[in-house]
Amino acid sequence: MIRLHHAPQTRSMRSLWLLHEIKAEFELVLRPFDRSLRAPEYLNLNPAGRVPALEIEGERMFETGAITEYLCERFPEYGLGRPPGDPDRMAWLVWVHFAETISQHTAALTQQHIALYEDAMRSPIVMKLEAARLGKCYAALEDRLSTPMENRDYLLGSGFSAADISCGQAIYMARHFAPIEPFEALSKWYALITERPAFQASLPSDGARLYDKPFYPAWEV
Template sequence: MAELPITLHHAHQTRSMRALWLLHELDVPFELVVHPFGKNLRDPAYLAKSPVGRVPALEIGGQTLFESGAITEYLCETFPEAGLGRAPGDPERADWLVWVHFAETMAQHCAALTQQHIALYEDHMRSPIVMKLESARLAKCYAALDQRLQSRDHLLDSGFSAADISCGYSVYSGRHFAHIEPFAALSAWYARITARPAFQKSLPPEGAPLYGDKFYEAPA
């Protein structure tokens, strides 16, 4: 296959980290454009790529995609030789799709918690009820992953795939708001996948994290 020009629009520790990690796993050349997390994503030039001003946006071969789940599917179909997707007709296709998109269920809870704990910078703006509910819902997602990972090293029986990348990013984000340690299978899986060189390459540089190393406790 001829080399495709690829540009990823990214903000550190956001959903675009899924696409960044996947591109590193695919080991294909790409350009990375890093945006600060903020109002610059509302610039008309960027809105032409992502109409609601979110990351990621992926420019590839003259097309522009937004939505991380769609980007995951497209990249896996474009570079099938990497073995990170499961094509139609594959017996694991349905499971692969389920877990690729289950990542967004977790991400919605993480987004609500990020807003409550970080974006809303004054205490009177925040809702302790929302914080407690969303952290509990995130823990339920952990339980679902933990159950899936009983007697498995990865989310699919055949091994590591983009499903692990998608859910792995959501756990990476979520562990700032809900502890993963009570879930033994989930914790072991998370340690395995985050030891991968491609994950390490997708981490933010020193001083750039959105979350830092802090755990954001829900109010009692």
């Protein structure tokens, strides 16, 4: 039995997208992004009071990178991981975990624009700095995706993988704060991977969104 605890438009979307890609049978538990994540019963699943929490075969997991590695190892037939010894193993690990670098800046901007509900609590300087840092992340992906190589439609030369899922979901959230349109290769890659049915199945319903705007300018307070 697999059960995913998920809040829409958060990091747990990575795990949801991956579960759809591997066609796993799972139960989805929708969680509001609020103080209920600090309830003792939920802290037994994720001691940080965050999503995701994954229950699988009587065990529990948290941290999206760990969940990604485990599910790819558990379901190797879908080819979304790169096992030890594979020529793309090193790059796969780097880009799976680079998603968290992107997301830490998005989380800071989410706090500034959404969690801090009074203008006096917000910092235009922090907003601008974090948006600029997202731009640096975009540039790293642009460089990777622009490198001449066979099958450079994806982050790995060997084709689509969980690295694309991890970074793609991070970009889905980051786009609320820094536009990707100036980055040609990144934009082309993002359009390609978000056409996948598993990504579409992971999108939130209209009534269950963390972000109520499509874009939050860095200078808006």
